[in-house]
Amino acid sequence: EDQVTQSPEALRLQEGESSSLNCSYTVSGLRGLFWYRQDPGKGPEFLFTLYSAGEEKEKERLKATLTKKESFLHITAPKPEDSATYLCAVQGPHDYKLSFGAGTTVTVRA
Amino acid sequence: GAVVSQHPSWVICKSGTSVKIECRSLDFQATTMFWYRQFPKQSLMLMATSNEGSKATYEQGVEKDKFLINHASLTLSTLTVTSAHPEDSSFYICSARVSTGPGSYTFGSGTRLTVV
Numbered sequence: 001e002d003q004v005t006q007s008p009e010a011l012r013l014q015e016g017e018s019s020s021l022n023c024s025y026t027v028s029g030l031r032g033l034f035w036y037r038q039d040p041g042k043g044p045e046f047l048f049t050l051y052s053a054g055e056e057k058e059k060e061r062l063k064a065t066l067t068k069k070e071s072f073l074h075i076t077a078p079k080p081e082d083s084a085t086y087l088c089a090v091q092g093p094h095d096y097k098l099s100f101g102a103g104t105t106v107t108v109r110a
Numbered sequence: 111g112a113v114v115s116q117h118p119s120w121v122i123c124k125s126g127t128s129v130k131i132e133c134r135s136l137d138f139q140a141t142t143m144f145w146y147r148q149f150p151k152q153s154l155m156l157m158a159t160s161n162e163g164s165k166a167t168y169e170q171g172v173e174k175d176k177f178l179i180n181h182a183s184l185t186l187s188t189l190t191v192t193s194a195h196p197e198d199s200s201f202y203i204c205s206a207r208v209s210t211g212p213g214s215y216t217f218g219s220g221t222r223l224t225v226v
Binding site (some may be wrong): 034036042043045046087089096097098099100101102103105 | 144151201219220222
């Protein structure tokens, strides 16, 4: 069974204070690792898909990286509008289902 | 980009009644739709996968007679919570796969169900 563990559970940052979120995964054959942003009371918003170890993707202040066992979401010089819950999910080899981690709730103070 | 419209965004119903949640793909054909349930401060838990024109596949522990899923067209999937009880109160989210291969998935905005 695919497993996804995210840490930390919560992260409080000062505006401009860079940090990283971790997503550790166990899957028999990774077809894709996904990062989503979720605001309170809303559905997840797609950020990145990573397919193979060594791959990196960037979008504004966010950068996602992937190894064979984990992924990191780096937030550089965050702003208050980056406050959200960040979800990590993996797709295994057998079907199109995603397995989600519990998320990291990021709060950025001005 | 691909958009999934989910309605209603919130609903309050009396215990014992049924509630229907709709998800429509606005600018693409959703051959596969996923339904999730999310409790406060917890992750998304997959309830079922539906393919257009086929019966839904439910995850272990999900009551298929209680959570009825219909995916009769390529643009509409519905989830009906039958004989709702307070323990069914939760945040329900639909998702559609938007491309072949690993691809990406787009999510609806979610429905907050409160059963009183």
